[in-house]
Amino acid sequence: MRLTVNGIEHDLDLDPRTTVLDALREHLDLTGAKKGCDHGQCGACTVLLDGRRVNSCLLLAVAHQDAEIRTVEGFEDHPVQRGFLEHDGFQCGYCTPGQICSAVGMLDEVERGWPSAATGGDPEGEDLLSDAEIRERMSGNLCRCGAYPNMVPAIREAAGR
């Protein structure tokens, strides 16, 4: 099968049970995306699929051969990465690649005016980057170290860059 990751096409011979996460980590040596829970509950495996953030542990590679996959290795000095460094948005770093990919996808959703559970009915005129909004929108990414307080300003600042 064929997978397109960070702009490069790869031809792979994979069992149909292989997830995108396992294809990245075990077959393409892209170990940025992490296997935290492997059940879509922690967000450590988050990548961008055709620009949208998704849990790569729940994607079968065979079903996503036409997609453009972007992993944390595909970003270089991205404003979200700089924000995490400047604000010390991590401790052990295990969840960080997932947090970064998720934040990139989240900021794109904000850009498009998508509402969240924190927004209420109408996103018009709301501050979609308030603390409550960022926390709600990033709730699919857990951090066992509890580095959340510094991620919030890191993400908000990246939105302006």
Next chain:
Amino acid sequence: MKTFTYRSATGFADGLEPGAVFLAGGTNLVDLMKLGVAAPDVLVDVNRLVADEISELPGGGLRIGAGVRNSDLAADPRVRTRYPVLSQALLAGASGQLRNMATTGGNLLQRTRCRYFMDATKPCNKHAPGTGCPARDGDHRNLAILGGSDACIATHPSDMAVALVALDAVVNTSGPAGERRIPAEELHRLPGDAPERDTVLEHGELITSVDLPAVEVTNSAYRKARDRASYAFAVGSVAAALTVAGGTVGDVRLAWGAVAPKPWRARIAEERLRGAPATRESFLAAADAELAGARALRDNAYKIALMRNLTASVLERLAAAGGTR
């Protein structure tokens, strides 16, 4: 995970093969396959087969393609304006990542998160018919108070489906017997003595779209109680729409989530409310009437008080918002 044959669907008949299961977003199915609870022989990928667009229906309703992702549906301006309860229910569910993959059809067909169902090593009448139900004497804190049976007290986990039931949505399917239109309220079945069947769908029958009828009440809301502020399944939820004229309830739609094996349309409460004063007392009395049929076990009796208060709170807020058409 048991191995399987993967096939990208080219037509509706592809799902008729014995052992075949449809794959859409995969956010629940792939997880259940990892857990060994689902073990399809053939995985029929319908992502290229089903529509992923939302279109206007003649007369003012909307048709939601079964492949429309939960995040796109929640963000659609027509849905936000005309059916706020649906947008709110979607946004209350899962995470940004999951909503980006999960589809309208797949959300409806997700399975219960009862811990015994999710554990292939445990007895469970839903995943292994006839093996019994450990939840009755075990962990049933988040299981059903309405509509359960001796065989099964699992709750349906969807938020979206609760809103669809409140809105009188219709589920369109294509299957061996041709095309069907199934009221959302009738899609899921109560367990009785066959809890292995969640819905009335036949093998090979595919959800193609969901129709929302023309809006009669735009004053609607979804409220969800859960164990943490975000990214958790409901322990109880309320989808409601309300009109009030001269202090009296006009039209009212009420559906409850996480209290029954299916999204629970609270028709007894609705009946009590039509024409009644739009007051907290009425709202509580209506909830009580619906909850008279509740059967709680050792650790889930709190849901009775929760649903009573949640219902009154949502209806009070809608009444205060005007409740106008």
